[in-house]
Amino acid sequence: MAKIIGGITTSHIPAISNAMERGLEDTPYWRDFFAAYPPVRKWLEEQQPDIAIIFYNDHGLEMFLDKKPTFAIGCAAEYENADEGWGIATIPTVTGETELSWHIVNELIEHDFDPTVCQDIKVDHGLTVPLRLMYPDQNYKHLKVIPVCINCERHPMPKPSRTFALGEAIGKAVESFPGDEKVVVFGTGGLSHQLDGERAGFINADFDEECMDKLVSDPKALTKYSNYDLVRLGGSQGVELNMWLGMRGTMTGHVEEIHRNYVAPISNTGAGLQLLRHTPKR
Structure with missing residues (x-):
């Protein structure tokens, strides 16, 4: 069966x-920010995952406020x-994954x-x-990617418990997939930050570490x-913790x-990085 070998949390600021x-x-x-990434890159090189499930939020490129x-x-x-x-340069085309992604969708439903497909x-x-x-050399074409997009911009947004439950359901779907693929899961965004309003620049490092x-x-x-x-403790964009919870x-x-x-601060955010090794139950 396919197995999740680990999870990675990381900032995604432009x-x-x-x-x-x-x-x-x-x-x-x-x-200090970039110096922390080589060990994670080394782990990916050693493990050679076949598939990455990436929890992220769309900031208006594809899913704007009207949809x-x-x-x-x-x-x-x-x-x-x-x-x-x-002003960010576009990156080479990302390779998708179709068999496991459809399996996940069917299992979720x-x-x-009821995700949007x-x-x-x-x-x-x-x-x-x-x-x-x-992959700073952009040599990621071998890695098949499944994007999982979570609304973190417009209320009503999914609550943390629901996002964690989504992750649990996706994890069970991966475990039931009849293959031997190795899967790594990314939780992106966060941690505490507020980019506008009276609390612009707000960071709660104690909450982030907790x-x-x-x-x-x-x-x-x-x-x-x-x-x-999450907004009170982590700023108006602190709800991006939901992507980390989906991954976990x-x-x-x-x-x-x-x-x-x-x-x-890194671009007015608390930028966290974690590499979690996962040993599946068998």
């Missing part, structure tokens, strides 16, 4: 790609990036989730920045928060943290 384009990785502002699905899953053979107006979708920086961080701790040891404790709690929900076996980093 400024990351701009810094990479301009060769700023070793400058004082960025050094905003709560949950959406890509089932396409490939995905293109497009200009979002951030069978178990009372996307057979033609462009992906924005929420998905492309993490790929570029993990979330990273609980993500390993007691993820269900985080599902007790409401989205309003997919891993139902033993989870061990093997790498962590936290830097703040």
Whole structure:
């Protein structure tokens, strides 16, 4: 059967790609952020996962305020990036995965989730920045990607417990897939940040560290928060923790943290990185 070998959490802010384009990785502002990624890249090179399930949120490129699905899953053979107006260079086409993605969709619907199924979708920086961080030479064509998009922009948004349950359902679907593929799951975005309003620039490093701790040891404790709690504790964009919870929900076996980093501020966010090794139950 297919198995989930691990999970990776990472920021997806547009400024990351701009810094990479301009060769700023070793400058004082960025050094501590980028220096944390080589161990994760090394792990990916050693493990050679076949498929990446990437939880992300679309920031208006494909799903604007007039059409905003709560949950959406890509089932396409490939995905293109497009200009979002951030000044980020587009990246090469991302290879899609069709068999497992359709299996996941069917299993989700069978178990009372109703995602929007996307057979033609462009992906924005929420998905492309993490790929570029993990594969800075953009040599990711071998990796088949399943995008899972979560609404983190427009209320009403899915609450943390529902997003975690979505992850659990996706994890069970992967475990029931009749193949020997190795799957890695990304939770992108976050952590605490607020980009506008009276609290613009707000970062809660203590809360961020608590979330990273609980993500390993007691993820269900985080599902007790409401989205309003996340906004209060983590800023108006702190609800992106939902992508991390979706990722963590997919891993139902033993989870061990093997790498962590936290830097703040990075482009007015608390930027967390975690590498979690997963040993599936058998």
